[in-house]
Amino acid sequence: MAFSNKSFPTLKNDRLIRAALGKEVDKVPVWVMRQAGRYLPEFQAVRARHDFFTVCQTPELACEVTLQPLRRYEHLDASIIFSDILVIPQALGMTVEMHPGLGPVFPKPLQDPSELDELKENGAISRLDYVGKAITLTRHRLEGKVPLIGFTGAPFTLMGYMIEGGGSKTMSKTKDWLEKYPKDVHRLLSLLTRVIIDYLVMQVESGAQLLQVFESSADHLTREQFIEVSSPYLKDIRNGVQKKLEEKKLEQVPMTIFAKGGGHSLDIQAKLGYETIGLDWTVDPIEAREIVGSDITLQGNLNPQDLYRTPEEIRKLTIDMVKKFGKHRYIANLGHGITPQTPLESMTAFTEAVHEAI
Numbered sequence: 001m002a003f004s005n006k007s008f009p010t011l012k013n014d015r016l017i018r019a020a021l022g023k024e025v026d027k028v029p030v031w032v033m034r035q036a037g038r039y040l041p042e043f044q045a046v047r048a049r050h051d052f053f054t055v056c057q058t059p060e061l062a063c064e065v066t067l068q069p070l071r072r073y074e075h076l077d078a079s080i081i082f083s084d085i086l087v088i089p090q091a092l093g094m095t096v097e098m099h100p101g102l103g104p105v106f107p108k109p110l111q112d113p114s115e116l117d118e119l120k121e122n123g124a125i126s127r128l129d130y131v132g133k134a135i136t137l138t139r140h141r142l143e144g145k146v147p148l149i150g151f152t153g154a155p156f157t158l159m160g161y162m163i164e165g166g167g168s169k170t171m172s173k174t175k176d177w178l179e180k181y182p183k184d185v186h187r188l189l190s191l192l193t194r195v196i197i198d199y200l201v202m203q204v205e206s207g208a209q210l211l212q213v214f215e216s217s218a219d220h221l222t223r224e225q226f227i228e229v230s231s232p233y234l235k236d237i238r239n240g241v242q243k244k245l246e247e248k249k250l251e252q253v254p255m256t257i258f259a260k261g262g263g264h265s266l267d268i269q270a271k272l273g274y275e276t277i278g279l280d281w282t283v284d285p286i287e288a289r290e291i292v293g294s295d296i297t298l299q300g301n302l303n304p305q306d307l308y309r310t311p312e313e314i315r316k317l318t319i320d321m322v323k324k325f326g327k328h329r330y331i332a333n334l335g336h337g338i339t340p341q342t343p344l345e346s347m348t349a350f351t352e353a354v355h356e357a358i
């Protein structure tokens with residue numbers, strides 16, 4: 001590696017970090033989940049030549065696609081390292097393939113709790129070394145333009161993919177495990193939590209400046225189930241990362257929890273120690289603020305579907321949204337990832353409108 005993680009270029013735009021820490025900002029920071037992705041022709045061009053996980057595993061390629069949206073959209077206030085949440089099951093020894101049009105596929109999902117013993121926890125972090133290398137390279141190539149976000153899937157969401165063998169509308173196998181094998185479920189969630197903590201610390205060591213935890217399958221959980229199988233692990237992750245960063249004498253970084261469909265548990269999320277809570281588009285900004293109080297930053301939450309409207313309509317919806325959230329403790333984003341057919345000019349309209357709103 002030509003670059004080391006020492007002496008990164010000075011950060012010139014720190015709006016994202018300031019907003020996450022509750023400091024004053026000149027403009028509302030904005031970034032977009034899946035901002036490096038298939039709506040960009042330059043991303044499609046890279047994907048035409050390389051398999052999805054090859055892009056993730058090759059620091060030069062991961063860095064290139066991470067930078068692509070920043071070259072096109074001058075108003076973006078953050079970058080997010082190009083990778084996937086499913087690199088953790090891969091590092092535990094499971095095979096994951098990305099099938100175009102279908103999404104992720106595990107040829108051999110977990111079928112029985114006895115298979116948990118085959119997961120390779122030892123050495124998992126060193127098998128994810130390529131993510132650290134991509135982060136370090138990207139921090140240098142960013143030249144301090146905007147901060148770099150690192151991320152992970154949350155334990156329940158990862159467990160769901162490992163049991164279902166891919167995306168699932170019903171998650172019925174996972175729900176079956178919750179009923180039949182509660183002890184093994186907690187064993188697996190604890191294993192994933194340990195790996196996730198070390199993985200996030202490694203990302204910070206490599207140069208990540210903010211960390212986001214994706215609990216994307218929270219929409220399958222009731223509030224009671226969220227309390228049982230999600231929130232304790234999310235809390236352990238927040239505390240564990242803080243403790244290990246202290247031990248390693250590394251600087252603390254702000255963390256975001258995004259639980260899609262977790263609107264039923266915002267009060268619980270507010271007590272987990274995360275600086276920022278990400279909201280999907282079903283949550284009302286004013287109600288969310290009332291629930292979480294004034295000491296937490298909110299992130300979100302335009303409906304990704306709204307990016308199919310005209311630029312004028314997008315501007316209006318975005319300005320209305322930003323005004324509802326207000327300038328303090330707020331990071332503008334979509335309520336979930338940007339979709340592949342989104343017109344390129346919609347991103348311009350959205351990001352510009354955020355900066356002009358207040």
Ligand SMILES: Cc1c2[nH]c(c1CCC(=O)O)Cc1[nH]c(c(CCC(=O)O)c1C)Cc1[nH]c(c(CCC(=O)O)c1C)Cc1[nH]c(c(C)c1CCC(=O)O)C2
Pocket residue numbers: 032033034035036037038047052080081082083084085086098100102103104151167214216260337
């Ligand atoms: C659930 C989940 C996954 N991956 C991720 C989540 C959590 C966020 C969410 O809820 O959407 C996280 C993720 N995946 C990707 C990123 C990159 C960083 C970014 O720009 O946001 C991030 C942060 C790249 C990707 N991950 C994927 C793509 C598209 C695949 C391709 O290029 O062929 C990209 C750009 C594929 C992927 N990866 C995953 C699925 C279900 C799919 C298929 C569905 C889809 O295509 O949107 C698992």
